[in-house]
Amino acid sequence: MDQKKAARVMIFFCQRIDAEQDAHRRLLEKELGSQIKFFPLPCSGRIEPLHLMRALESGADKVYVVTCPEGACCYREGNIRARKRLAYAQRLIEEIGLAKERLELIHVPAGTTTTIDTLARELLAREVFVGPLSVKAQGQERQRRHI
Numbered sequence: 001m002d003q004k005k006a007a008r009v010m011i012f013f014c015q016r017i018d019a020e021q022d023a024h025r026r027l028l029e030k031e032l033g034s035q036i037k038f039f040p041l042p043c044s045g046r047i048e049p050l051h052l053m054r055a056l057e058s059g060a061d062k063v064y065v066v067t068c069p070e071g072a073c074c075y076r077e078g079n080i081r082a083r084k085r086l087a088y089a090q091r092l093i094e095e096i097g098l099a100k101e102r103l104e105l106i107h108v109p110a111g112t113t114t115t116i117d118t119l120a121r122e123l124l125a126r127e128v129f130v131g132p133l134s135v136k137a138q139g140q141e142r143q144r145r146h147i
Helices: 021-035 049-057 078-095 116-125 135-146
Strands: 009-014 036-041 062-067 103-107
Touching: 009 049, 009 116, 021 036, 021 116, 036 116, 049 062, 049 078, 062 078, 062 116, 078 103
Parallel strands: 009 036, 009 062, 062 103
Antiparallel strands: none
16 A cells, blocks of 8 residues: 655745635635645745744645735735745755755736635645655754764
């Protein structure tokens, strides 16, 4: 019995992307259970590297930050700030031996009416090649190399 374990995905997203995001995400969370978790933000620029690191620490195999289109942030620079903070978090996780691909930035295309559940289904349909996350196992492996 070779069963492929479903990747655990966490999605941080700007609430302004989908006016009905609360209802859409709750339905999808109910349907998929622990496979997906949403974190709405007043602006994607509010994301901090610590949030991304904690998401991985709590067992997410893949973390997405979904922003409004480039240049369309109502707070002017929110999506630019999110991109910089995600890049910083990617450098941090590379330093501890994890693939930077575990963190990904998604810009919603300009001029589209995307709902968060549609976007999440598209993200879940992607193949996640980073594999399951085992921070504890990697820590033990790293410790053995230093002995």
